[in-house]
Amino acid sequence: MVLLKLTYEFDNDEKKLDIEKFECLDPENITIYTREGDTIYVATGDYVYINQLIKESTSGIKTYATISGKVKVEEGQIKVINDKTNSTLVSEEALDKIDDIRKDIIIKSCENLGIEYENKLIASHLKENNKLIVVNAMDIEPYQFNNNYQFQDNITALLTTLELLSNKFNVNAYLLLNKYDDNNIDAVKKVIDKYPNIIFKIIEDVYPYTTNQCVARKYFKDYTYNDILFLDTFALYKIYVALKEGLPVSERYLTVILNDAERVAVVNAKYGANIGTIIKDIIKIDTKDKDIYLNNFMRKVKCANIDSLIITDNIKTIFIMNHEEQKSSKCIKCGKCVEICPVKINPLADKLDPSCIRCGLCNYVCPANINLNNKEK
Amino acid sequence: MKKGLLKENKVLKINLLYILSILPLIIYSYYKNGFLAFHNGFMSFFPSLQYLIIPIIIIALSYVFETYYYLVIKKDEDMHNVINSVVPYTNALCYLVCGPLDRLYITIPLIIILDIIIKFIDTKFSINQIALFKCLLFVLLNLLGMYNNSNMYELNVTVNSNLTSYFIGNVVGEIGTTSILFSLIGLAILLFNKYYKKEIPIVTILSYAIVCVIIYFFTDLNFKQILINTMASGFVFATIFVAPLSVATPVVKTGTIIYSLLFGILSAIIVNATNFYLGIYILILILSLLTPLFNKFKLAIA
Incomplete structure (x- = not known):
């Protein structure tokens, strides 16, 4: 069993940052990118309603319209032009309470909507090897506040859903919050007595100590990683909406960071909404001559064209940095990348070790600016 | 709040700190091998300056060679690798392990040849260039019957060899390796380099x-x-x-x-x-x- 070393403590305490909140719930249009093999349920000229199924990927992940309007199918993408009528499909499965839903209904609801987390379908996990449920309600990556806001806004719904899952699947359920998340910790402490099946744990916020793989190794040594159903706040919220409304979630949070956190914004935006438009027109940040990094600045995943970015489950944070030539030079073999690696692998190896969690810390400490994460496993 | 989310390339700074760490040794080597000999009349002024000028020439030549290697051989127009090269530092160290009267027509080409060898084979093995240089030079000079660790001053006077002179470095030896004191000063500088x-x-x-x-x-x-x-x-x-x-x-x-x-x-x-x-x-x-x-x-x- 490999234990973990604490690594970098990023000071992303929300209280020290002035976080602006925005919404983009009625965009002009949404884009859904398609791949070969996807099943597409609409054609150009069709009219779609909010929550209408648009496409299904080969792995069973479903994509729904998040606005109503006319469809335009193009090469590699489907566009829905908003007609601002806000027409929505009403689900027959809408319930007043979710306290006593049967196990098979839970699985079916997740299956029908193709709810996934980290590209794994939650329904299949619930059916097959579910021995423990862990809701990692922390924002794992530095300078990300999506889970934080999602939790604040839906605390009762989320705890009720977790209690239900624990009860119906007869497994322990853990709720993890980071120790700096004072507001949510206080809120949970006040109500946790009402949810006897939930084990509440407060965890040190040391990156990448809070990633699911690290949490599994550190706190749940008796289980293999695949035995645990890890969920983040948003995935749990998706299950809640699926059970309560019988509908998919149509919007999600996105954190936008300007330079070295000069400005921090959290936007609640519709899936498929254009991120470029959100940043320029809603948050009012000029992206001209800026470098855009996706999700984790340490992984150095640069985006060449922000106008092609849309809100999806995969994009959680956007870093907008002043343009700087990030030139790398030859490795000086200082060993800092090996020293910092939380899973103790050698990032200098030709091929990345399968246990790499792509936290990006090796990139961050590399004095030669080498992108060590940019390798295949 | 941690500033500077994206880190800059620090290799140049690291290399400059390395070069700075051997400056005390270079200065002392001039005093020991050049100044003392000049001051006591065993060497004229300009030849005595070679112990200051040669390391500068070696560092400059290293940059020239690196430029040639990346620009002409590797056809890489980006000068980044040249500026951030560790070679000038290692070559300067090679100079410090030479004998004080070693011939330049042997040492400088040997340093350049080693650079080439290391460039082509170091991807698989990690060869310590300075150690290899020292061994090759020692063998070569012995074969040529030219090996001598004394400088012009030491050849003409009897050098005191008590513990203090060993500590300061006032003893027979290679150009820049005899002084414990100045090596320790170099270490003190290196300790500021967190990549050391x-x-x-x-x-x-x-x-x-x-x-x-x-x-x-x-x-x-x-x-x-x-x-x-x-x-x-x-x-x-x-x-x-x-x-x-x-x-x-x-x-x-x-x-x-x-x-x-x-x-x-x-x-x-x-x-x-x-x-x-x-x-x-x-x-x-x-x-x-x-x-x-x-x-x-x-x-x-x-």
């Missing part, structure tokens, strides 16, 4: 000291002899500057510690049992070639 593998000199010196204690108790050698052997052998220079050369040392912590332990233990035996001081450089060379093996040791995670 300080565990190598620390573990080496500790393991060396332990073996020396054992030697003291189980052999006829007394404390003063052990101390003189240590200071006369160039062990301190090799421990501070040559052995921790990052490009030729393990990147894994456990591997680095084993590397240092082996270096400390074996060099203590070489220095005190054999008096074959070149053995230290041969040892570094062998250990650096074994670096891929040391890198296989995984650190038990805390």
